[in-house]
Amino acid sequence: MAAPIFRSFSWGRWSGTLKLSVFLPLGLRKAHSGPQGLLAAQKARGLFKDFFPETGTKIELPELFDRGTASFPQTIYCGFDPTADSLHVGHLLALLGLFHLQRAGHNVIALVGGATARLGDPSGRTKEREALETERVRANARALRLGLEALAANHQQLFTDGRSWGSFTVLDNSAWYQKQHLVDFLAAVGGHFRMGTLLSRQSVQLRLKSAEGMSLAEFFYQVLQAYDFYYLFQRYGCRVQLGGSDQLGNIMSGYEFINKLTGEDVFGITVPLITSTTGAKLGKSAGNAVWLNRDKTSPFELYQFFVRQPDDSVERYLKLFTFLPLPEIDHIMQLHVKEPERRGPQKRLAAEVTKLVHGREGLDSAKRCTQALYHSSIDALEVMSDQELKELFKEAPFSEFFLDPGTSVLDTCRKANAIPDGPRGYRMITEGGVSINHRQVTNPESVLVVGQHILKNGLSLLKIGKRNFYIIKWLQL
Secondary structure, eight states: OOOOOOOOOOOTTOOSOOOSOOOOOGGGOOOOOSTTSHHHHHHHHTOOOEEESOSSSSSOHHHHHHSOTTTSOOEEEEEEOOSSSSOBHHHHHHHHHHHHHHHTTOEEEEEEOTTGGGTOOOTTOSSOOOOOOHHHHHHHHHHHHHHHHHHHHHHHHHOOOSSOOOOEEEEETHHHHTTOOHHHHHHHHGGGSOHHHHHHSHHHHHHHTSSSOOOHHHHHHHHHHHHHHHHHHHHHOOOEEEEEGGGHHHHHHHHHHHHHHHOOOOEEEEEOOOBOTTSOBOSTTTTOOOBSSTTTSOHHHHHHHHHTOOHHHHHHHHHHHOOOOHHHHHHHHHHHHHOGGGOHHHHHHHHHHHHHHHHHHHHHHHHHHHHHHHSOOHHHHHHOOHHHHHHHTTTSOEEEEEOOTTOBHHHHHHHTTOSOSSHHHHHHHHTTOEEETTEEOOOTTOBOOBTTTBOTTSEEEEEETTTEEEEEEEEOO
């Protein structure tokens, strides 16, 4: 029995006539893997790692992409499970892969796993994920959808290249699972999967050999991911799934399921996993996530994450995380050899990624914060918003005070609970341990002056010692 296809579905921003399969005449099926081929270009950047299946199909993957794109654009999808309320840097390569394909004229789908997140993907994990409540998954899915749409909008607005792009669509797989009945689904789909094949997947084998083992929910994850691929193939003519290199087993399950049901060939493309300097995969579970949501990781923090990349990584990251042409990257690296102290490649990398994630305003904010913190720029402090100061000095207490006539440096420090009462606090000022807006103050009785102690934006940045900051917002100046 064929797997059921459900009709309750929103087409969103999709347009154009759906073509479920496109086959080229045998005479045109000459391998197209030269320097101008889309897949070859991304392979050269290091963005695309593996292709599946590489051989034995009626049409090979390079031909699918590089012949007649304008007439027959392909459809590619990548899944993102909402196990948190934000994407992180570890997701960026998959998104960059989708964007590069979109820029080449193909249609791409970002699939939020509102259903599959409740099971938990075991790929690349040594133990089971913590179970998430249904409402939390829904909230996370909504947040991920907004994040994906914001990234797609920044890409569209800030990185245009004059070509005609394909569409970018965000879907949620809960749309086709929420009305499913378990027994009906198992009866229709389960018979097309062989236990021996499912058990042979590396992700399954690793977990079965672990002390914790593997739950049935996790084991069933690859079946649902395979069905997602099938559903999108039937509804959108989606013939390619993109995913991290740890997703290859799940992609293979999708290929086998679709090929068995329809006789058609579909394909998988993997992107490399990004790891920390210790070799750990970047992500929420590893506890080292750099988030793409501003509420969790500010534009300044994201910018600094990439600025701090070592010289032996930065060229690779420019190829992976940006749309810069390879000759331009080569030129940037040549300049770096002459002036390594300027950290030109790191700054360009940080700027390109921050602009994609947070837009032009977010990049400007990151640069202002950098100037204010590392270059003690008063000009930068004066134009910073309350939000930027809170992001920059996350641990700093934030206070709002009315400015009384004659308010002194000592009064301000005590109001902010920044110094101890009595002679000790007084001495901290006189001995040079206090600064306001990057300027040292040594006279406790000095009256605050607007434009010096209080910036044009009504803020004062109080620093006690080397690391203790206090942010003060003055009201009704």
